[in-house]
Amino acid sequence: QKEVEQDPGPLSVPEGAIVSLNCTYSNSAFQYFMWYRQYSRKGPELLMYTYSSGNKEDGRFTAQVDKSSKYISLFIRDSQPSDSATYLCAMTNTGANSKLTFGKGITLSVRP
Amino acid sequence: DADVTQTPRNRITKTGKRIMLECSQTKGHDRMYWYRQDPGLGLRLIYYSFDVKDINKGEISDGYSVSRQAQAKFSLSLESAIPNQTALYFCATSDLGGSSYNEQFFGPGTRLTVL
Numbered sequence: 001q002k003e004v005e006q007d008p009g010p011l012s013v014p015e016g017a018i019v020s021l022n023c024t025y026s027n028s029a030f031q032y033f034m035w036y037r038q039y040s041r042k043g044p045e046l047l048m049y050t051y052s053s054g055n056k057e058d059g060r061f062t063a064q065v066d067k068s069s070k071y072i073s074l075f076i077r078d079s080q081p082s083d084s085a086t087y088l089c090a091m092t093n094t095g096a097n098s099k100l101t102f103g104k105g106i107t108l109s110v111r112p
Numbered sequence: 113d114a115d116v117t118q119t120p121r122n123r124i125t126k127t128g129k130r131i132m133l134e135c136s137q138t139k140g141h142d143r144m145y146w147y148r149q150d151p152g153l154g155l156r157l158i159y160y161s162f163d164v165k166d167i168n169k170g171e172i173s174d175g176y177s178v179s180r181q182a183q184a185k186f187s188l189s190l191e192s193a194i195p196n197q198t199a200l201y202f203c204a205t206s207d208l209g210g211s212s213y214n215e216q217f218f219g220p221g222t223r224l225t226v227l
Contacts, residue, residue, distance in 0.1 A: 044155070
């Protein structure tokens, strides 16, 4: 079993839809949870991060972490064509030498 | 100007050739990373360096080597390229700030094709 599992998609939704992206993980030591967004022919960029369990909201984006279920989600409200990108979840332990473990990424297309 | 730059952006080479991909950063970060990205496999860590004198193997280091020439420069070499090294390669940097979360800043990528 991979440490981080992410449905590879792709996912296509109409403009204005609510999008739910999810990852599961097996390593209970993970403490920091990130979502990176990658536009075509670009490098990934950090979208949001959350420490431990809980929710974090930033505009139309909400990140949720449920450590008891080892499950994280990213919700996008009122999706826009500009949200079309690949979304990668990433996780890390605490500690000075922590490295990121990435999910495979899911490609989202928002149709006008 | 871009904080993390990679050269070349695209490269086509032949099996058996030696090739070097270069990464430079102006962010002042100590930590640098090399990843490859393949469809369906996501980002996989090849090598990472936490300072100039520190080099560590990642998940898939076989067939690759690295050199950390300075704080700002980290090169990835393929000693004898093979077709299954065809991929998108990313360099990234990070700094351990006051919190321990590890935001990584990625370069624009190098698309490598090995024929």
